[in-house]
Amino acid sequence: MIHPIFPFFVSDARPVDLSDPALDPRDHVRLAAHVNAARADAPAAWGGYGERRELYTGSDLFTGTEPRIIHLGIDVWTDPGTPLAAPLAATVHSFADNAAFGDYGATIILDHGGFHVLYGHLARRSLDGLEVGSTVAAGKVFAWVGDRHENGGWPPHLHLQKILRMGDFRGDFPGTATEADRDIWFNRCPDPTDLFV
Numbered sequence: 001m002i003h004p005i006f007p008f009f010v011s012d013a014r015p016v017d018l019s020d021p022a023l024d025p026r027d028h029v030r031l032a033a034h035v036n037a038a039r040a041d042a043p044a045a046w047g048g049y050g051e052r053r054e055l056y057t058g059s060d061l062f063t064g065t066e067p068r069i070i071h072l073g074i075d076v077w078t079d080p081g082t083p084l085a086a087p088l089a090a091t092v093h094s095f096a097d098n099a100a101f102g103d104y105g106a107t108i109i110l111d112h113g114g115f116h117v118l119y120g121h122l123a124r125r126s127l128d129g130l131e132v133g134s135t136v137a138a139g140k141v142f143a144w145v146g147d148r149h150e151n152g153g154w155p156p157h158l159h160l161q162k163i164l165r166m167g168d169f170r171g172d173f174p175g176t177a178t179e180a181d182r183d184i185w186f187n188r189c190p191d192p193t194d195l196f197v
Contacts, residue, residue, distance in 0.1 A: 002087045002197055003139035005160070006076065008043035010196040016045035016077060021054040025102055025153060031055070032155040035077045044078035049191045056176055061102045068176035072189040073118070073161030074196075080147035080156040084119065084126075087195045088112045090136045095127055096171025098152065104159065105151035107171055108143055110136060116166050117195065118173050119143055120159035121151035162192035 004010075016038035023031055039045035048071045056062035056069050090110035098104040104120030106127050126143035136142045145156050163173055165188050177185035 001138075002195060003085055004197050005084055005087050005158075005195065006044070006078065007083060010044070010046060010076060012042055013044035013046040013076060013078075014038055014040060014042045015047045016075075017051070018048060018053050018055060018071075018075075019051055023053075023055040025055050025058045028148060028153065028155070035155050035157075039077060044076050046074060046076045048075045049073065049193070050182075050186065052179075053176075056102070058102070061100060062176055066178040066180060068174065068178050070177045070179060070182045070185070072175050072177055072185055073120075073159045074192055075157045075159050077155060077157040078145055080145055081123065082145040082156075082158075083141040084122075084143045084145065084158060085139050085141045086110065086112075086136045087138065087197075089138045090117075092130060092132055092134045092136065093166070094132060094170040095130050097124060097127060098172055101153045103152040104172070104175070105146050105154075106143075109163075109166070109169075109171065109173065110142075116163040117192065118159070118161040118163060118175070120161070120175065121154055121157055122146045124150045160192055160195065161189055162195065163189055
């Protein structure tokens with residue numbers, strides 16, 4: 001049985017599209033207004049798996065020979081401080097504060113047995129007292145949505161990404177892919193919609 005991650009049903013959230021090339025993470029006011037307009041009076045806005053997002057070119061983390069602009073997780077845009085519960089029993093695989101602009105900020109990766117899930121853009125207090133290998137019961141609150149000053153500079157949201165093969169990554173994992181490598185990464189990071197209720 002999958003437990004709700006949020007204190008609301010994600011089915012009550014409204015979809016948001018961030019594929020507009022005019023969006024820029026450095027223009028926090030405009031980006032937040034875009035998300036909030038989509039959310040309206042719903043508890044959250046959500047979406048983004050497989051979405052092409054040019055806005056990542058606004059951070060040096062995603063540029064290179066070919067920019068990484070294909071999103072590999074689902075974002076749920078909601079209020080900072082929103083508690084997050086484990087959808088399934090888990091152990092803590094790793095965690096880190098990826099504090100660079102455009103990055104995940106506080107990040108926790110849980111091993112749910114057979115696959116891992118990265119929970120990114122968390123409040124820093126989510127890392128307090130955390131230990132690798134500790135258990136998290138299904139339905140237990142283990143983290144909170146972070147605000148812009150602690151989540152890599154983004155409007156408050158959870159980035160949730162299912163990972164079938166972690167490799168050697170610890171406390172971090174690519175959340176975007178290049179166009180050329182998208183199918184490779186989709187195979188490694190399938191759509192995590194089945195974790196939401």
